[in-house]
Amino acid sequence: MxxxxxxxxxxxxxxxxxxxxxxxxxxxxxxxxxxxxxxxxxxxxxxxxxxxxxxxxxxxxxxxxxxxxxxxxxxxxxxxxxxxxxxxxxxxxxxxxxxxxxxxxxxxxxxxxxxxxxxxxxxxxxxxxxxxxxxxxxxxxxxxxxxxxxxxxxxxxxxxxxxxxxxxxxxxxxxxxxxxxxxxxxxxxxxxxxxxxxxxxxxxxxxxxxxxxxxxxxxxxMDIRLAITRTTIFVMVYTLVLGLPFLLATSGKRALISLIGAQWWLGPLVLMTALGASGPFIFLYIDKKAVALLLREQHRYQDILRHAAVDMTRIRNLQKLLDFIIKLFNDAVRITHSAIYLFDTKAGMFFLKAGFNLQKIQPDSITEKNVLIMWLERHKEPLVYEEIKRKSEDNLGSVFDELTKEMESLNAAVVLPCLLEEKLLDILILGDKVSGKIYTAEDLDNFLELGREVALATENALLYGYIEEEIRQRSRQLIEVESQLVQAEKMATVGTLAGGVAHEINNPLAAILTNAQMLLADASSLDSDTKESLELIEEATKRCRAIVQKLMTYAKKPLEGAYISEVDLSKVINSVISFLGYEFEQDNIKMTASLKEDDYVVLGNQNELEQVVINIVLNARDAIKQVKKSGRIRILLLKEEKWIKIQIEDEGIGMPKDTIPKIFDPFFTTKEVGKGVGLGLSICQSIVEKHNGTISVQSELNKGSCFTIKLPKLRKESVLKNAIR
The missing domain is CATH 1.20.1070.10 (Rhodopsin 7-helix transmembrane proteins)
Incomplete structure (x- = not known):
């Protein structure tokens, strides 16, 4: 009862x-x-x-x-x-x-x-x-x-x-x-x-x-077979625990009375206590065996996936790795289709990198602001389409409506996040199982754990690929630098030769100029045509002499351990304008200097300081030519309490903010391959710092650049001859 x-x-x-x-x-x-x-x-x-x-x-x-x-x-x-x-x-x-x-x-x-x-x-x-x-x-x-x-x-x-x-x-x-x-x-x-x-x-x-x-x-x-099996086991154990004592109390009552008399009820009670204590253990033992038998196929592919995680970390090529992951899921789990999306940090998007049997139109990319991506990053667990759809139908929130649409567009039965240290690196899109069976909670837990291994393997492959590309790039740079150094050596030889040639040319030019001027001194004895010819000879000779002097100046090499001397920066600026002015005019680039009549004297090496200014204005010209056919470069000299500043402003293309910190690094260049090796500004910085100064830049993309060179003003007590270290 x-x-x-x-x-x-x-x-x-x-x-x-x-x-x-x-x-x-x-x-x-x-x-x-x-x-x-x-x-x-x-x-x-x-x-x-x-x-x-x-x-x-x-x-x-x-x-x-x-x-x-x-x-x-x-x-x-x-x-x-x-x-x-x-x-x-x-x-x-x-x-x-x-x-x-x-x-x-x-x-x-x-x-x-x-x-x-x-x-x-x-x-x-x-x-x-x-x-x-x-x-x-x-x-x-x-x-x-x-x-x-x-x-x-x-x-x-x-x-x-x-x-x-x-x-x-x-x-x-x-x-x-x-x-x-x-x-x-x-x-x-x-x-x-x-x-x-x-x-x-x-x-x-x-x-x-x-x-x-x-x-x-x-x-x-849970799988319906599992539910039926566990219910059956429960009923069997329940029948054993309660049925045997009941059967003993009813059918065996007379036998118990004949054995133990009025205390016959102790028999069913002891039996019920013993069975009640052992019943849960009996249930757990039978349940474990039955579940292992029922889910042997599921455990088979889960074991395959776990062992494959070790193989994934050995694959260095990214595309081979992604193809391996797709094949692994298709062969082990036996699904209708699959795809993998990889996050691109620069683009801020997930791009489709590999897939299998993608019959429907599959999106090539997913933005990181997509509701599905944000959900995965926040909750860090797999999404199952039927679960999300059911929640949407149950009106549990508009977010489930959006997630349903996104999963439908991706043709996804399951979306698996691949996380590395809470960071979402890959997204695996899984179709339905070919068998039509559901993805169980155990499946999804195993997939999530495997997803972490996928993310780790992907990160390793990306790093390996980055290192390989870096090595290739450095090798190309070294080859280019070697070529540049060979060319520089040639130019140095040409420069030395040019200096000698210029010196040899300068002597006859001086003789021509002297004779022309002497003849013109006695102009009264000359007819007009002769006088005009002599004047043209004088003008042309002076022009040739100016060119030869520039060539001789440019051919000079700074001596290592050269002694510093007083250098007037206004003369440095005028020398650069004189040297490059004609060339810049041919390129429709106007170079102007804003120089007040003042003392702009510093201690340094004039040839090296000219090299710094020349390098910067040449870069300014190249920057202008990228965006327009003509432009202007403005050079300013300013005095502060302890410093003299040279500011060089241009109207060129400018630089993005992330580029500015790198421009003084050796071998960094924004120019096309073959048009620069990335050493110019690095050398400029080295020279300026050797003069105890600083060099900096302010720039915005499409708004030009402004380089500022600060050099210490000349102090009275300074020694005029001192090596720059």
Whole structure:
């Protein structure tokens, strides 16, 4: 008796707890509300069942039997309403639900009538068991009609479902729960008609309630085979734990009395205690063996993926690695299609790098501001399409609507984030399993762990590729530098030769100029044509002499360990303008100097300081020619308390902010290959710092640049001859 009473109490408590939990989980959802109604009906039936079984007299038993009948009258209607709501066809089947409610209301009018409960009396082991009235058979027809119709609708939905394993698995769970619950609960009815069958399945109603709640609330469902297996094992162990003591107490009572007398009840009690203590261990042992057998295929590919993680870290080529990952998932898990997106830091996007069987149009890239990317970065767990779609349909938030659309555009059944130290590096797009089975929670946990290995392997391959590219680039630079150095050596030789040649040319030029000027001194004896010719000779000779002097100046080499002297920076600027002015005019570049009549004297080497200014103005010319055909370079000399500043401004292309810190690095250049080796500004900085000065730049892209050179003013106590270190 106590077993059946406890069965009713467990059913009532289970219905109350899970009914309230599911309802308040999302009480605006029609599915949750309809489940709450079903739980209410089962709770009324379960509590009434408990109090009926512990009743001390017939009147009390009849009272609770009538309340039990009220619960059982509304259970089929509530169940039908719940199933149709779950399948989202309650509006189409509205009339069916209304008729079911009308029948329930009709039968409820007779809950206290002999037409339903004719009377009560002792049957089998029960003191107070009901006798079915004339109307009770009609009620049972209604009861099973509602249940069978609901199950039929579930089965039809299962057959028509073209979705993934998630929807089918959810419907299968519903069918399984319905079978368990109503078959178990229906074991009460035979005894109403005097068939000697004990209601041993009553406790299964609690299992029915629990599985339904699980199917509603839990989006990541367990495999239906696993659910059935575990339920079967539970029922078997439960039957063993409670059934054997009950059998001993009933069938073996006489034998026990003959053995131990009045204390016969100790036998069933000791047996129940022993079985109760060992029951959980028996269940866990059998469950472990059964699960290992059922999920051997799943464990097979999980082992393959785990072992492959080691191989991934050995692949250095990025594209080979990504192709290997795609092939690994396709061969091990056997999925319809897959793709992998890799994050590009510079572009701020994920780009499609590898894929398999991508039949639909697959996006080439995903921005890092995409709602799906932001969700993965925030939650750091896989996304399952059917889960997200279900949450969207359950109106759990607009974000799920957006995620559903994004996953549909990516043709993704699962989106797997590949994380390295909480940073999202790759995204794996997985299609459905070829078998049609669902991705279990264990699958997704294993995939997430593998995703970390994928991210690590990707990072290693990227780093290896970067190092290889860096080595190739440095090798090219070294070859180019070597070529430049050879060319520089040639130019140095040419410069030395030019200096000698210029010196040799300068002497005859001086003779020509002297003779021309002497002849012009006696102009009175010359006719006009001769005088004009001599004047042209004088002018041309002076021009040639100026060119030769510039060539001799340029050919001078700064001596290592040269002694410093007083250098007037205004003369340095004028010398540079004189030297490059004609060349710049040919390029339509106007170079001007803003020089006040003042003392701009510093200690230094004039040739080296000219080299600095020449290098900067040549760069300025190149920068201007990138954006316009003509332009202006302005050179300013400014005095401060302790410094003299040279500012060189241009109207060129300018530089982005991230480039400015690098321009003084050796071998860094923004010019095209072959047009610069990246040593000019580095040498300029070295010379300026050797003069105890500083060089800096201010620049904006498309707004020009301004170089500022600061050199210390000449101090009276300075020694005029001192080597620059």
């Amino acid at each position: 106590i077993f059946y009473a406890l069965s009713g109490l467990i059913n009532g408590l289970t219905s109350t707890i899970f009914g309230l939990f599911v309802y308040f989980k999302h009480k605006k959802n029609p599915v949750n509300r309809s489940y709450g109604l079903l739980s209410l009906g089962i709770a009324v039936w379960g509590y009434s069942y408990f109090f009926w079984q512990i009743s001390r007299n017939a009147q009390e038993a009849l009272f609770w039997l009538r309340w039990l009948t009220v619960g059982s009258i509304f259970i089929p209607t509530f169940f039908l309403n719940f199933i149709l709501t779950f399948l989202r066809i309650q509006k189409e089947r509205r009339k069916t639900i209304y008729f079911a409610f009308l029948f329930s209301v009709f039968f409820s009018f007779f809950y206290a009538s002999p037409l339903l409960i004719k009377g009560i009396g002792p049957k089998l082991i029960f003191k107070f068991w009901p006798e079915a009235g004339a109307l009770y058979s009609l009620f049972l027809v209604f009861f099973f009609a509602c249940v069978l119709y609901a199950c039929y609708m579930l089965f039809s939905a299962y057959r028509k479902s073209s979705g993934t394993g998630y929807i089918k698995n959810q419907i299968k769970l519903m069918l399984f729960a319905s079978l368990i619950g109503f078959v178990g609960g229906s074991t009460n009815y035979p005894l109403w008609y005097n068939f000697p069958f004990l209601p041993v399945g009553t406790i299964l109603v609690a299992v029915h309630v629990l599985i339904l709640a699980y199917a509603i609330v839990k989006y990541r469902l």
